[in-house]
Every structure is written in C-alpha cells, then in structure tokens.
Amino acid sequence: AQKITQTQPGMFVQEKEAVTLDCTYDTSDQSYGLFWYKQPSSGEMIFLIYQGSYDEQNATEGRYSLNFQKARKSANLVISASQLGDSAMYFCAMREGFSGGSNYKLTFGKGTLLTVNP
Amino acid sequence: EADIYQTPRYLVIGTGKKITLECSQTMGHDKMYWYQQDPGMELHLIHYSYGVNSTEKGDLSSESTVSRIRTEHFPLTLESARPSHTSQYLCASSEGGILKETQYFGPGTRLLVL
Numbered sequence: 001a002q003k004i005t006q007t008q009p010g011m012f013v014q015e016k017e018a019v020t021l022d023c024t025y026d027t028s029d030q031s032y033g034l035f036w037y038k039q040p041s042s043g044e045m046i047f048l049i050y051q052g053s054y055d056e057q058n059a060t061e062g063r064y065s066l067n068f069q070k071a072r073k074s075a076n077l078v079i080s081a082s083q084l085g086d087s088a089m090y091f092c093a094m095r096e097g098f099s100g101g102s103n104y105k106l107t108f109g110k111g112t113l114l115t116v117n118p
Numbered sequence: 119e120a121d122i123y124q125t126p127r128y129l130v131i132g133t134g135k136k137i138t139l140e141c142s143q144t145m146g147h148d149k150m151y152w153y154q155q156d157p158g159m160e161l162h163l164i165h166y167s168y169g170v171n172s173t174e175k176g177d178l179s180s181e182s183t184v185s186r187i188r189t190e191h192f193p194l195t196l197e198s199a200r201p202s203h204t205s206q207y208l209c210a211s212s213e214g215g216i217l218k219e220t221q222y223f224g225p226g227t228r229l230l231v232l
Binding site for chain 1: 151158159160161162163166176177206208210217218219220221222223224225226228
C-alpha cells in the first residue's frame with residue numbers, strides 16, 4: 001500500500017488565486033512528521049513546510065500553510081496568492097516514528113505538477 | 119539552511135563506463151542520503167549514511183555503491199553504467215535526530231547512459 005498518496009497528477013491555478021494540493025498518508029505510528037517539498041524544472045528539492053503529528057496548530061510558512069486533518073490522515077498544502085514562480089512539482093513526504101524502524105528516512109508521494117497561469 | 123553541492127550537474131556517458139557522482143555538504147551534517155528520481159516521478163531512497171564509515175542500502179535496490187570516509191563527502195559510484203541507470207540522482211543531508219529533522223537537497227545530477 002502507498003504510504004503517501006497524491007491524487008492530483010496536475011493542477012492549474014490563476015495567478016493570485018489560492019490552490020490546495022492534496023496529500024493523504026498511511027501509518028500506524030502515533031508519532032510522525034509530514035513535509036512538503038517544491039521541485040522546479042531545474043531539479044532541486046526545496047523544503048517548504050513541516051507538520052508534526054502532535055502539533056495542535058496547522059503549520060504556516062509565509063504563503064504556505066498545511067491543512068492537517070489527523071483523523072482523515074490528510075496533510076494538504078495550501079498556497080495563497082499564487083505566483084508564476086510557484087509553477088513546479090510539489091511532493092508530500094512522511095517520516096514515521098522510530099518505533100517503525102524507519103528512523104530518519106523520508107517516504108515521498110508521486111507529486112503534483114502545479115501550473116500557475118498569468 | 120544547508121549548503122550541499124553535487125557534481126556533475128549533467129553527465130552523458132557510454133555503457134560500461136565507471137562513474138562517480140560527487141556530493142558534498144558544508145554544514146557538518148551527520149546524515150546523508152542518495153535518492154534516484156525518474157522524470158516526473160517520486161524519489162526513491164537508494165543509499166543513506168548516519169555518519170563516517172556508516173552506509174546502508176535504501177528502499178530501492180541499486181547497483182551503485184557509496185562510501186563515507188569524511189563527514190562532508192558522500193560519493194556514489196557505478197562500476198559499469200547501463201542505460202537503465204539513466205535518471206536523476208539527488209543527494210541530501212540532515213542533522214538532529216528528531217522527527218522534524220529536515221533533509222536539505224543538492225541540485226541533482228542528471229545522468230544519461232547511452
């Protein structure tokens with residue numbers, strides 16, 4: 001079974017509008033962390049935002065926020081006021097707790113290609 | 119923020135050649151990782167290291183090998199390149215040992231084996 005599922009292969013958004021990128025995860029651990037990365041066409045992976053399983057508040061970083069719904073096991077990324085430079089692949093990733101033996105490894109989803117239209 | 123470097127950025131090479139992809143980081147991070155990523159696809163962990171003289175295979179089987187003789191350096195070697203090795207290879211590093219520890223990535227090496 002997929003540990004990280006991103007159901008949207010591609011998304012389009014108009015410049016200055018908000019967009020939500022979906023991510024659901026599967027884990028039996030109580031302690032885990034969720035990450036979002038951005039990958040422009042140049043190829044590097046840029047860390048955007050982190051949410052811990054015990055964090056009571058949804059994470060925010062500038063125009064990025066994470067809509068964390070623990071019971072649904074979803075961690076959607078919200079980008080407000082989209083810019084042309086936001087066009088990129090976006091990956092959701094999870095680090096499971098140490099009880100799972102995964103230690104420091106990240107598991108990535110297949111990604112969502114976001115295109116921002118002028 | 120980590121400074122992590124990969125060379126070469128692009129490599130086109132013939133089948134059967136030996137290649138080494140370089141990865142270096144200047145932040146003294148203890149953990150380093152190699153991922154393989156086909157175009158438009160997810161990242162797969164192929165090797166990782168928790169410190170000097172420590173290397174482990176990742177979740178995706180790979181014919182490549184790695185070494186970690188110095189903290190800052192984590193090279194990946196393919197003894198005999200094949201077209202099936204064509205992919206992007208991303209190196210990352212992290213430090214901390216806690217759940218929210220963030221992996222910082224290098225710019226990647228795009229490998230094409232003819």
